Amino acid sequence: MNLKLHIWRQKNNKAAGAFEQYAVSDISEDMSFLEMLDVLNEDLIVGGKDPVAFDHDCREGICGACSMTINGNPHGPEKATTACQLHMRKFNDGQEIYIEPFKNKSFPVIRDLVVDRSALDRIIESGGYISIKTGSAPDANDIAVPKAKSDVAMDAAACIGCGACVAACPNGAAMLFTSAKLKHLNVLPQGQAEKKKRTIAMVEQMDKEGFGSCTNHYECEAACPKSISVEFISEMNFEYAKARATAYRD
Amino acid sequence: MKLDAKIPEGPIQDKWTKHKFDIKLINPANKRKYKVIVVGTGLAGASASATLSELGYEVEAITFHDSSRRAHSIAAQGGINSAKNYPNDGDSVWRLFYDTVKGGDFRSREANVYRLAQVSVDIIDQATAQGVPFAREYGGNLANRSFGGAQVSRTFYARGQTGQQLLLGAYQALAKEVESGSVKLRTRKEMMDIIVVDGKARGVVTRDLVTGELETHLADSVVLATGGYGNVFYLSTNAQACNVTATYRAYKKGALFANPCYTQIHPTCIPVSGDYQSKLTLMSESLRNDGRIWVPKAKGDKRKPREIPENERDYYLERKYPSFGNLSPRDISSRSAKEACDNGQGIGATGYGVYLDFKDAINRLGKDTIAERYGNLFEMYERITGDNPYETPMMIYPASHYTMGGLWVDYNLMSNLEGLHVIGEANFSDHGANRLGASALMQGLADGYFVLPYTIGNYLATADLKKIDADTPECKATVKEVEDKVNKLINVNGTKTPSYFHRKLGKLMWDNVGMARNEAGLKHALEEIPKIREEFWKDVKISGTGAEYNISLEKASRVADFLEFAEVMAYDALDRDESAGAHFREEHQTPDGEAKRNDDEYRYVAAWEYKGVGQRPELHKEELDFENVKLAVRSYK
Amino acid sequence: MLGFLKSNILSKFVVAITGIILVGFIIGHTLGNLLIFAGPEALNTYAIGLRDLGPTLWVVRIVLIIAAILHVITTINLVRQNKKIASGYKVSNYKASTFSARFMGYAGLTILFFVLYHLAHFTLGFVDASTFNMEATLENGRVVHDVYSMVVIGFRNVIVSLFYILAVSFLGLHLKHGIHSMFQSLGIHGKKFTPMIQKVAAIVALIIVISLISIPISIMLGIVGGQV
Incomplete structure (x- = not known):
């Protein structure tokens, strides 16, 4: 052709x-x-x-x-x-x-077509991890994780970090990316200790990078090569507001 | 040169524990005074950088990718082995050790493999604690499956994306250390050469891929975690950027390259459809559980597969290996496909393909069951080829997949070039002549999380390192060498693209140094490689300059190193006049077509020393002693 | 107090919560307006009933005014930021985004101008003082403001009616996307719930549009208010 x-x-x-x-x-x-x-x-x-x-x-x-x-x-x-x-x-x-x-x-x-997506890495660096030092982990089966939760974590963790969600968003938001990583770690028992801190840190880093806000076009989900669900954005909204509202307790 | 593997004394079970006690420690407060450069941020590099930083060392992690999450570890599908024995089916550290040595066809170092099996247990704990979403049972415990013909279920997996999830775990651990400030992450910088001062590796020269600037990075030790060289075949399952430059440059600076001829071929990849093809996509081997492999009996039969009647099909694996049939091991299955195609029975546009047919399985089990088992794979196949595997058989062909060879390292994962540590696929140490399925992820993480962080401390504590800076003559000389190479490439100003030469080299290597080799073919390759190299340096065309983002320059620089490295590989394959694991010399096979080892003469690691471009490298042998496993002949009849 | 503007997510919360208040008002207002079909007595009684609420009415009004102001300034702030970061492509091609979603801003601004005009017209009487001062006598003998006649005369003006119909149509589009978005923004999402609420939002929006548009059309066609 x-x-x-x-x-x-x-x-x-x-x-x-x-x-x-x-x-x-x-x-x-x-x-x-x-x-x-x-x-x-x-x-x-x-x-x-x-x-x-x-x-x-x-x-x-x-x-x-x-x-x-x-x-x-x-x-x-x-x-x-x-x-x-x-x-x-x-x-x-x-x-x-x-x-x-x-x-x-x-x-x-x-x-040309090459862009700098390091802003996404900085969002991860701000808190997208579980702070466990090498060697200090308990036996893997000490922490039972219900299969349903593990499956959801995997759904979210399937994100390949390509940035298509950001590129597709008419508002230039990075919410699908950020919310998928938050969901992956926040849904697991291993991620609970840092949940609030992580949620606040990653969302605020996302804002700091200048990304836009979600107005629910769902172009991100449609563009995502892994079909990651906008459900995670909704949940991030709630979890962030909750974390902010209860931050005074910490 | 005497190769000392520095294997600790004592019974194999105690060697690692004893060694960890014997090695010198550095006071926690002093660790930050030591700096380590880690090149590559795949499983091995990211896990090593993160762990070294946690221990307190200053780390500079360098990757040519835009992010430390892109390395090709990410593409591993199947899983990761570990001797956890959660399924209670008789697995143990000893059994994993034994299987790995046997799988490597008795060409690996016992002590390293035993240690690998030992720390495999810790990897799963570590990854789980990081949040890697391994598959689980309904009770919430981790699930296992049997993989690659193992008789126990010891493979942990995260859907078909185990490599991705483990890499993200390591990447996140690295991100945590970047945030803490003790890892400096340098992205889009390609290592061009290694800086050696007083016989010790002290740094690297990188080219900034965005600006073209050459930069000097200095440290007390350098770790290479730069992966394998499968792209020497041009077409492989490797990512486009995978290359041999980092390890080959170290080799040119004196590090020995061990067993380069051990390259693994994966039997189930989507075949080539045309000259433009840039890579081969791997389809999970699990497909062979239900698919039947066949070719037409007649040569050059161009009928559609469904028009070829049953009695005109050759189910060659079932015919030749009745007990294992379509599940015969990777190398046997791969070679049989090549034989059929070389015999003119190959299918598809190029004649290099065989059918993997699910019709019988669909008739037997129903389309739904097959969809449940392989739905996503069928979808991926259809996306790439446009064919629907429920209707018409898949076409598959073997492709280069993993390289067991790599830079020679001792028990401490240090090269003969002092201060240069090599981890992951880039070193040669653990897989011998062939790698078991689901063991690559295990080795990369074992090296990065649990072995190197200990052993490097011993080197740093005992090495006598003088103070150097960018103006030290050796540093300036290395930068100059790199600069000259870049200029030389640009000044050729010929007529053919770097990919043209890469394709040409790849075809030569695939035909002669590929999955089946013989003396005549290897000698032919050794004659032809220098010719291609000569043509390259006369006629390669690069657009643009060295001082900008220049993809043709990047590519040319990598191809130039492949063109030299290919010769080392062919020399090694020619020298190893036996068949072992993935190295199949047609002269040495049993009447059934099985690899026939020659333990008396070739029970050694072949470590090659650079003697100049176009010169035969010098062979050094590390004899392999097997005190704990008995050398046996494998049979899959 | 406007610190939330710094956070995209908290801004979205404010938009959603004020949106709920405004949607509630619109539903109530629509139901009240439909009394026009029951004749002058019903509408005027309802209108004076609202007036009679006294301080309560003012509380409601203040809440509504604050909600509207917050809704508007927050969305303007978000849109401004979003416009800065996303520059759009040479070829626009959408896979999921709906017209109503992309039209939110324009629809919102039109509604804002309409509401100001609408208030000036029917609440403050700036547009036509003569109709605003008309009086009617209820069956119980009480003399009240003749809302019925004011509305009927107002809508006999074709331009006023057309503007009203246009604005109400935009309101429908705004609600179609807005009603489901409120739930998403507040963290209420589900694999069944979300498609369901998207449908509900569309239906509610349609009902409101039809209900409101039916008033000027009926008046212009002479079905309602013939006696005024």
């Missing part, structure tokens, strides 16, 4: 960016979206032009590195699919495709 691509090109964080148009031909429908970009890049390099920079690594939908907005959808049109697992058979011959970086003021562009 042949495609007309409009790709956001930006030399670095300081430079102004613009869309550039590229025509790619003889694209196999068995290619992944990133392989299609590889083909374009090979041509660009041979032609002495700069290849399109984009983040990617595992190419099997789990590392969370790939991050591009395809025709207005982070990771593209497929449900629960990262850009690296999106295949060209989902597109039509002759289609025009707009490829943009994940857009959010807290995700500054590094080059």
